[in-house]
Amino acid sequence: xxxxxxxxxxxxxxxxxxxxxxxxxxxxxxxxxxxxxxxxxxxxxxxxxxxxxxxxxxxxxxxxxxxxxxxxxxxxxxxxxxxxxxxxxxxxxxxxxxxxxxxxxxxxxxxxxxxxxxxxxxxxxxxxxxxxxxx
Numbered sequence: 001x002x003x004x005x006x007x008x009x010x011x012x013x014x015x016x017x018x019x020x021x022x023x024x025x026x027x028x029x030x031x032x033x034x035x036x037x038x039x040x041x042x043x044x045x046x047x048x049x050x051x052x053x054x055x056x057x058x059x060x061x062x063x064x065x066x067x068x069x070x071x072x073x074x075x076x077x078x079x080x081x082x083x084x085x086x087x088x089x090x091x092x093x094x095x096x097x098x099x100x101x102x103x104x105x106x107x108x109x110x111x112x113x114x115x116x117x118x119x120x121x122x123x124x125x126x127x128x129x130x131x132x133x134x135x
Contacts, residue, residue, distance in 0.1 A: 097126060
């Protein structure tokens with residue numbers, strides 16, 4: 001924009017007394033009621049979005065904490081296995097009923113020691129099976 005100048009003529013000389021230029025700057029402006037309502041609505045919507053995001057964050061945090069707890073349990077279990085060099089597994093075994101001695105012997109079949117894992121007297125019910133077996 002062109003500058004506005006105020007001039008005066010004195011004795012055939014032109015003197016410039018003032019000069020005006022246009023510019024923009026940030027200043028406080030009183031809002032109309034409609035503008036205030038518009039900003040209040042935007043603020044309310046932003047609050048709602050924040051609430052949704054915080055809720056999502058809490059859900060994700062709980063989910064991550066649960067996943068961390070699972071991995072921590074895995075680490076704890078494996079550290080015990082590594083330290084001891086042993087773990088419990090299902091192993092095929094044989095149970096031998098010796099009717100002559102009245103004993104039941106349990107042995108593991110995977111070749112690890114101790115081979116005999118249990119030895120006990122037969123129960124009365126187990127002894128009765130001897131008679132059914134002999135008939």
